[in-house]
Amino acid sequence: MADSSLARAIRGASLKRWDSAVGVLLVVVLLLSFGFVDGFGNGLNLSFLIGNTLPIALVALPMTLLVVSGEIDLSVASTAGLSGAVMGALWNQGMTIEVIIPICLLLGVVCGLINGLLVTRLGLPSLAVTIGTMAAYRGIAQIVLGSDAVTDFPTQYLDFAAGRIGDTFVPYALLPFLVLLAIAVVVLHATPFGRSLFAIGASEEAARFAGLRVKRQKLILFAVTGLTASLTGIFWALHYASARYDNATGLELSVIAAVLLGGIDFDGGKGTLGGAIAGVFLLGALQNVMSLQDVSAQSQIVVTGILLVLSVLGPRVARQVSLARAARAAG
Amino acid sequence: MTHPSDPGPAPVLALKDISKSFGAVRALRDVSMELYPGEVHALAGENGAGKSTLIKTLAGVHRPDAGQVLLDGAPVVFHGPGDARDAGIAVIYQEPTLFPDLSIAENIFMGRQPRRALGRIDHKATHSATAALMRRLGVELDPDRPARGLSIADQQIVEIAKALSFDARVLIMDEPTAALTGSEVARLFGVVRTLREQGAAVLFISHRLEEIFQICRQVTTLRDGAWIASEPLEGMTEDDLVRRMVGRDLDELYPKQDVEAGEVALSVRRLTREGVFTDVSFEVRHGEIVGLAGLVGAGRTEVARAVFGIDRWDAGEVEVDGTLLTNGAPSTAMAAGLALVPEDRRAQGLVMDMSIERNIGLTGLRTTVRAGLMDRGAERSRSLDWAVRLQVKYARIADTVNTLSGGNQQKVVLAKWLATGPRVLIVDEPTRGIDVGTKAEVHRLLSELAADGVAVLMISSDLPEILGMADRVLVMHEGRLAAEIPRSEATEETVMAAATGRAAA
Numbered sequence: 001m002a003d004s005s006l007a008r009a010i011r012g013a014s015l016k017r018w019d020s021a022v023g024v025l026l027v028v029v030l031l032l033s034f035g036f037v038d039g040f041g042n043g044l045n046l047s048f049l050i051g052n053t054l055p056i057a058l059v060a061l062p063m064t065l066l067v068v069s070g071e072i073d074l075s076v077a078s079t080a081g082l083s084g085a086v087m088g089a090l091w092n093q094g095m096t097i098e099v100i101i102p103i104c105l106l107l108g109v110v111c112g113l114i115n116g117l118l119v120t121r122l123g124l125p126s127l128a129v130t131i132g133t134m135a136a137y138r139g140i141a142q143i144v145l146g147s148d149a150v151t152d153f154p155t156q157y158l159d160f161a162a163g164r165i166g167d168t169f170v171p172y173a174l175l176p177f178l179v180l181l182a183i184a185v186v187v188l189h190a191t192p193f194g195r196s197l198f199a200i201g202a203s204e205e206a207a208r209f210a211g212l213r214v215k216r217q218k219l220i221l222f223a224v225t226g227l228t229a230s231l232t233g234i235f236w237a238l239h240y241a242s243a244r245y246d247n248a249t250g251l252e253l254s255v256i257a258a259v260l261l262g263g264i265d266f267d268g269g270k271g272t273l274g275g276a277i278a279g280v281f282l283l284g285a286l287q288n289v290m291s292l293q294d295v296s297a298q299s300q301i302v303v304t305g306i307l308l309v310l311s312v313l314g315p316r317v318a319r320q321v322s323l324a325r326a327a328r329a330a331g
Numbered sequence: 332m333t334h335p336s337d338p339g340p341a342p343v344l345a346l347k348d349i350s351k352s353f354g355a356v357r358a359l360r361d362v363s364m365e366l367y368p369g370e371v372h373a374l375a376g377e378n379g380a381g382k383s384t385l386i387k388t389l390a391g392v393h394r395p396d397a398g399q400v401l402l403d404g405a406p407v408v409f410h411g412p413g414d415a416r417d418a419g420i421a422v423i424y425q426e427p428t429l430f431p432d433l434s435i436a437e438n439i440f441m442g443r444q445p446r447r448a449l450g451r452i453d454h455k456a457t458h459s460a461t462a463a464l465m466r467r468l469g470v471e472l473d474p475d476r477p478a479r480g481l482s483i484a485d486q487q488i489v490e491i492a493k494a495l496s497f498d499a500r501v502l503i504m505d506e507p508t509a510a511l512t513g514s515e516v517a518r519l520f521g522v523v524r525t526l527r528e529q530g531a532a533v534l535f536i537s538h539r540l541e542e543i544f545q546i547c548r549q550v551t552t553l554r555d556g557a558w559i560a561s562e563p564l565e566g567m568t569e570d571d572l573v574r575r576m577v578g579r580d581l582d583e584l585y586p587k588q589d590v591e592a593g594e595v596a597l598s599v600r601r602l603t604r605e606g607v608f609t610d611v612s613f614e615v616r617h618g619e620i621v622g623l624a625g626l627v628g629a630g631r632t633e634v635a636r637a638v639f640g641i642d643r644w645d646a647g648e649v650e651v652d653g654t655l656l657t658n659g660a661p662s663t664a665m666a667a668g669l670a671l672v673p674e675d676r677r678a679q680g681l682v683m684d685m686s687i688e689r690n691i692g693l694t695g696l697r698t699t700v701r702a703g704l705m706d707r708g709a710e711r712s713r714s715l716d717w718a719v720r721l722q723v724k725y726a727r728i729a730d731t732v733n734t735l736s737g738g739n740q741q742k743v744v745l746a747k748w749l750a751t752g753p754r755v756l757i758v759d760e761p762t763r764g765i766d767v768g769t770k771a772e773v774h775r776l777l778s779e780l781a782a783d784g785v786a787v788l789m790i791s792s793d794l795p796e797i798l799g800m801a802d803r804v805l806v807m808h809e810g811r812l813a814a815e816i817p818r819s820e821a822t823e824e825t826v827m828a829a830a831t832g833r834a835a836a
């Protein structure tokens with residue numbers, strides 16, 4: 001209340017420090033892993049690391065924008081799973097992959113639009129809406145494909161999704177991702193659209209009074225999130241050469257943990273894509289190291305959950321500490 | 332700093348050579364003042380003079396960089412607002428801080444309700460204690476009613492009751508009247524007089540000078556953080572006080588130019604929003620300033636919101652320069668040349684966590700663009716240009732608006748909308764919380780805009796402002812237009828009569 005201006009100023013500063021701190025932490029973790037973790041530095045492992053992190057990174061792009069605007073989408077993993085399942089089912093029907101992919105992408109847009117319409121037209125909180133659609137989309141995926149696993153996709157697609165450039169450890173798929181990343185950075189940080197997302201996240205009412213088309217912008221974001229999620233689902237099925245209804249289960253947890261870890265404020269209005277991507281690769285590196293150390297998948301989820309809690313707490317604790325320090329300096 | 336009219340009692344609370352800086356901004360420099368029991372003391376000064384900072388220092392929110400706070404003559408150090416409250420100092424901030432879902436009684440006794448056995452809250456005792464406080468203040472408010480939906484005036488009463496429940500000996504009020512209507516101000520002053528008679532010391536801030544003369548005995552004036560004078564108000568004129576605040580003589584407060592009205596710019600026809608306002612029709616011409624008067628709750632703000640597209644209307648139509656506006660679409664209203672400076676600057680006018688530059692920039696997202704990307708240079712120069720034209724006092728244009736004083740925040744809202752070059756400008760309480768000097772400035776600006784052909788619709792609860800600035804006065808009463816009064820016939824009496832439903836329209 002009375003002290004809010006001071007508190008806010010410090011909060012702003014600590015967020016900035018937070019996302020660069022995550023960048024530094026990423027470098028430290030990478031260096032330590034190169035030095036001390038057996039097998040981390042070899043080309044094959046690095047390409048695994050990147051390949052396994054790409055789905056998180058892809059979905060993190062629209063998720064960052066969504067969280068900045070004060071919303072969230074928990075249904076992304078289910079949309080990815082649904083998209084993979086439909087791809088498998090249509091492939092079984094004998095359709096060509098060039099026809100299937102656009103259909104799946106369109107389906108993703110529809111999934112996103114449903115979330116967006118429920119949020120913007122009915123004014124429901126996105127957390128609740130997307131918990132619901134998370135279950136619904138996954139359920140539909142199971143109905144569509146049952147417990148089948150479709151694996152016989154055309155080799156040139158499988159090769160692209162799993163292959164590496166020449167003798168390097170760099171997966172082909174990293175290149176289109178970098179293009180999307182560049183687009184997302186420009187959209188969030190250099191366009192009027194991105195600017196208005198920050199305003200909407202910080203104060204939706206003030207944004208409306210400034211004539212910003214809040215609902216339309218949110219709807220667009222949800223649609224793009226659905227589109228990206230289905231793209232991720234397609235990539236997932238091809239990368240792992242397996243389309244199953246339960247593909248990408250739990251991906252939303254990783255994405256949200258990574259994005260928050262990267263300093264995107266859960267309350268909206270603050271953060272940078274650079275921070276979010278640093279968060280993604282930090283999480284990816286940790287997961288990779290855990291796999292190398294034979295930590296079970298379940299335990300990895302526990303670690304991700306703990307990270308999620310820490311990344312929500314971290315900036316707040318940092319803020320409290322600097323507030324206390326400022327108060328002491330002032331006294 | 333002697334106190335001629337009050338030889339006996341010692342000051343309850345005093346400041347001695349207090350200084351406080353925020354980075355490079357020296358908000359207070361060597362300020363001293365004394366508060367006596369049974370006295371209402373005014374704190375005057377322009378926007379950003381340091382009034383709120385001084386209060387926050389008294390209340391233990393800010394620690395002074397230098398100087399002392401003396402309580403009953405003895406130096407004290409407040410480590411936080413709790414310390415000051417325990418010492419009997421209560422502060423009513425401009426924005427009340429009640430919990431909307433709790434009842435009035437629960438808000439007042441938050442965290443220290445009377446208990447029964449086993450630590451259960453004694454609702455009955457809480458209720459009757461609250462009722463007793465209300466009686467002491469001479470106000471009728473149901474202790475069990477939730478704080479949500481209370482008018483700002485009632486919320487302030489609750490805050491005062493809370494202060495009383497702590498046995499406050501010093502009551503500090505930061506612009507308590509800014510959002511109140513005449514009768515609400517009268518009720519508040521009644522409460523203040525009661526407290527004064529019970530021996531409390533009251534420190535009062537207002538930009539409405541007539542209020543200072545009405546209720547206060549002493550005045551301390553600040554200018555740019557420096558102490559200028561502490562003196563009795565008796566024998567002073569408003570002009571004397573303004574000179575102290577501004578350091579020079581003031582220009583005319585209502586510099587209204589005569590302008591030949593042009594074509595119809597804004598035409599509102601039979602506009603209705605069910606349960607809120609009914610069958611409202613009026614026109615504003617280019618070059619005209621039309622005042623929209625009425626009591627708080629008469630529906631003035633609601634009409635403005637609907638016209639701009641924030642709320643949907645149920646029937647009727649709105650036309651700006653011949654373009655029919657889409658129902659519920661602020662962006663099309665903006666495109667048609669309409670601008671709305673809303674009433675609540677903190678929630679509606681500004682994104683408090685954003686910089687001055689970006690707040691002003693928010694209305695220019697369509698124009699400060701090159702090849703689809705933000706043109707940062709253009710955005711900055713547009714924002715700087717308007718911040719300078721409205722004489723916003725700030726350290727850096729990239730500072731967030733929540734570091735600005737209240738009046739300067741209001742100027743940023745005005746800047747944000749004037750920067751769109753509107754053809755029709757609706758301003759809702761444009762000078763709320765703005766000092767006299769700036770008020771004259773805003774009025775001159777509105778007058779110049781009108782002279783340039785802008786159609787201005789001005790909602791204001793400040794009657795002299797309406798009478799001084801408007802070519803025509805529309806008066807609303809209970810959701811309907813009750814009267815339209817030309818400038819020549821507009822007086823306090825005619826406007827108030829229509830606003831209270833006493834006149835035949």
Ligand SMILES: Nc1ncnc2c1ncn2[C@@H]1O[C@H](COP(=O)(O)OP(=O)(O)OP(=O)(O)O)[C@@H](O)[C@H]1O
Nearest residue numbers: 005353358378379380381382383384734736737738
């Ligand atoms: N937390 C803060 N951080 C930085 N600057 C501040 C802060 N609080 C106040 N200031 C600055 O201190 C100066 C005095 O501000 P203050 O709010 O005390 O003015 P005021 O007299 O209450 O004005 P108004 O009548 O507009 O409310 C202003 O220049 C303001 O920008």
Ligand SMILES: [Mg+2]
Nearest residue numbers: 382383736737
């Ligand atoms: Mg103030």
